[in-house]
Amino acid sequence: MxxxxxxxxxxxxxxxxxxxxxQSVVVENDRIADIGPAVRVASDAIVLDVAGRTVMxxxxxxxxxxxxxxxDILAMAEWPPTYVxxxxxxxxxxxxxxxxxxxxxxxxxxxxxxxAVAEGYFAGPRLFYGGKQLSQTGGAGDWRPPSRRVYDDNYxxxxxxxxxxxxxxxxxxxxxxVRRGAHHIxxxxxxxxDSPSDRVDxxxxxxxxxxxxxxxxxxANIYVAGHAYTSRAINRGLEAGVRSIEHGNLMDESSxxxxxxxxxxxxxxxxxxxxxxxxxxxxxxxxxxxxKLREVxxxxxxxxxMAHAAGLPIVYGTDLFADxxxxxLQEFVIRSEVQGPADLIRSATTTxxxxxxxxxxxxxxxxxxxxxLLVIDGDPLADIGVLTTPAQTLKLIMKGGxxxxxxx
Numbered sequence: 001m002x003x004x005x006x007x008x009x010x011x012x013x014x015x016x017x018x019x020x021x022x023q024s025v026v027v028e029n030d031r032i033a034d035i036g037p038a039v040r041v042a043s044d045a046i047v048l049d050v051a052g053r054t055v056m057x058x059x060x061x062x063x064x065x066x067x068x069x070x071x072d073i074l075a076m077a078e079w080p081p082t083y084v085x086x087x088x089x090x091x092x093x094x095x096x097x098x099x100x101x102x103x104x105x106x107x108x109x110x111x112x113x114x115x116a117v118a119e120g121y122f123a124g125p126r127l128f129y130g131g132k133q134l135s136q137t138g139g140a141g142d143w144r145p146p147s148r149r150v151y152d153d154n155y156x157x158x159x160x161x162x163x164x165x166x167x168x169x170x171x172x173x174x175x176x177x178v179r180r181g182a183h184h185i186x187x188x189x190x191x192x193x194d195s196p197s198d199r200v201d202x203x204x205x206x207x208x209x210x211x212x213x214x215x216x217x218x219x220a221n222i223y224v225a226g227h228a229y230t231s232r233a234i235n236r237g238l239e240a241g242v243r244s245i246e247h248g249n250l251m252d253e254s255s256x257x258x259x260x261x262x263x264x265x266x267x268x269x270x271x272x273x274x275x276x277x278x279x280x281x282x283x284x285x286x287x288x289x290x291x292k293l294r295e296v297x298x299x300x301x302x303x304x305x306m307a308h309a310a311g312l313p314i315v316y317g318t319d320l321f322a323d324x325x326x327x328x329l330q331e332f333v334i335r336s337e338v339q340g341p342a343d344l345i346r347s348a349t350t351t352x353x354x355x356x357x358x359x360x361x362x363x364x365x366x367x368x369x370x371x372x373l374l375v376i377d378g379d380p381l382a383d384i385g386v387l388t389t390p391a392q393t394l395k396l397i398m399k400g401g402x403x404x405x406x407x408x
Contacts, residue, residue, distance in 0.1 A: 012056035017342030058101025058372030060352035063317025067108035077159040092124025101372035132162035140192035174216035190233035210240035269319035316348035
């Protein structure tokens with residue numbers, strides 16, 4: 001049995017937003033076995049002196065796309081999946097070394113990547129995947145250029161979505177993802193910024209199709225995440241039973257009661273729009289994408305402020321892809337204009353764990369939880385900025401009891 005003890009630790013309790021007195025954290029294999037001021041030390045234990053630094057749960061990014069590896073998503077849909085996986089491995093490693101020990105992939109990631117990480121072929125966060133995003137014909141996951149009529153029906157192409165129309169097809173699409181081990185299902189409720197054939201203010205799928213998607217997911221004891229910008233699209237998804245709304249930049253007050261009625265989560269992803277805006281200023285975006293980006297970027301902070309004021313469960317997500325993953329921690333900086341450090345930490349730990357249906361197992365430093373731990377030089381509750389400079393302040397990264405970085 002492998003035993004590691006972090007002694008002289010100040011443990012951050014994400015739920016209460018407090019710091020403990022000096023504690024020791026005992027890790028046995030992949031779990032936290034004990035926490036306390038005085039713990040028994042086995043003779044063969046590895047003892048690491050934290051020296052009064054902060055020990056906190058590993059971070060969770062609940063909206064990622066490590067397998068979307070290039071900005072030219074239409075071209076990428078034709079790339080060999082082995083090449084895409086190699087580039088995704090590099091992105092996953094970067095996430096882990098920024099302190100993200102778990103991520104939720106909501107498009108393109110699948111069982112192969114998750115297994116590669118779990119079995120140690122790639123260093124990366126624990127990967128919760130949904131497989132292909134569900135898209136209607138001409139929807140946000142339909143990556144065909146307008147001149148192309150036939151879609152390659154080989155599931156193992158690098159396209160982010162699977163096209164399904166009508167209740168029988170959407171049921172089959174969900175069942176296929178369940179068969180491949182999906183932890184959730186991602187569905188487009190509206191158009192997207194980077195899709196070639198729709199508008200951001202559109203709605204997608206009929207209510208009958210959406211209810212069938214949710215019903216099939218619930219039958220498999222998983223849930224549905226819905227991409228949407230406007231309240232028109234958001235509200236349809238919530239009424240159908242979607243568990244989380246992704247983005248929501250153009251949301252209005254009409255959505256708030258529905259979030260509360262259905263116990264749904266809100267996952268803003270503001271940093272990706274800032275990153276894309278920078279590319280637009282450099283003339284690196286197609287004209288149609290730039291127009292749609294302008295439609296959604298201004299409302300993002302207002303939607304976050306409205307959701308925060310209403311007390312909605314807000315989850316950390318970034319939606320970064322291609323070469324933008326280095327911005328992953330900047331979402332903390334952006335949201336700090338609205339949310340305080342304790343709220344931000346909860347969004348990337350305990351609230352995210354609830355969304356992932358891993359409450360008590362992820363996002364906490366507690367007996368029986370997975371030993372996903374960070375040692376931080378500084379107090380994130382006093383200054384969230386200490387999380388955004390991992391090269392200087394992140395001294396230890398542990399995932400499932402395995403140490404990936406140790407500068408103690």
